[in-house]
């Protein structure tokens with residue numbers, strides 16, 4: 001039985017481009033990562049060595065595929081997310097017991113989504129729609145190639161793919177930086193799908209604290225986020241501001257605060273209420289000026305990353321280089 005929560009009732013964002021929800025800092029971080037000499041070669045090497053079939057097999061062998069006859073609630077939520085984002089492809093979805101509330105999008109050629117059993121146990125339909133929308137955002141943006149690369153490199157190690165002249169620390173730092181910022185983009189996609197700000201913030205709270213939704217108050221969480229933002233102003237805090245212990249995901253209060261700022265800035269309303277958003281058909285028309293601007297920002301970003309690295313070493317601190325802990329995604 002599919003609940004009313006996931007019946008198709010939200011505004012469909014026909015032809016919406018990922019540019020509508022990409023966080024500007026994520027776009028800069030992506031350009032910085034792609035600008036590293038040898039990065040393309042590394043990506044091709046990882047893809048060629050591991051390959052899509054191996055990544056898929058890992059889940060085909062240990063997870064249950066969502067479909068019309070299995071996990072129907074999740075199938076309905078997935079259908080609604082695809083309809084709202086007008087996704088031009090249907091990512092496969094799997095359920096796997098992971099021992100924690102979690103969801104992830106992986107796959108180098110064809111992105112697919114894995115949801116933990118624990119997430120299904122704790123999240124209600126609306127909150128799940130936010131999470132699945134977030135994952136679909138990763139898929140539509142083409143993030144999964146890099147997210148998969150990060151997972152492979154974390155488990156095998158960069159040294160398994162020797163490339164002459166490749167600065168390993170630069171790749172790790174850039175991948176980690178982009179990975180954190182891509183979460184901010186996908187949170188916006190999650191909100192565009194769920195179309196309920198309170199639910200989105202509540203889902204982020206639940207990712208932080210798990211069950212006990214009746215004990216939580218989204219306004220209090222946003223107050224906490226504002227305090228956190230105010231407190232994180234020093235040089236070291238600026239570096240760690242968006243870090244989780246694993247280093248791949250921003251701190252959840254920071255995510256809530258960023259999402260709240262996006263809504264208060266009017267961008268969300270412009271997209272959902274007045275339907276002013278970039279369309280996929282226009283993606284190739286992104287002006288040369290914008291490309292040049294991005295390249296400039298990317299160069300600055302790389303310099304900043306190197307500067308942060310030096311600063312941390314000077315202080316005897318370490319950049320947490322593990323690109324993913326494999327435990328917490330979403």
Ligand SMILES: [Zn+2]
Nearest residue numbers: 183186329330
């Ligand atoms: Zn994510």
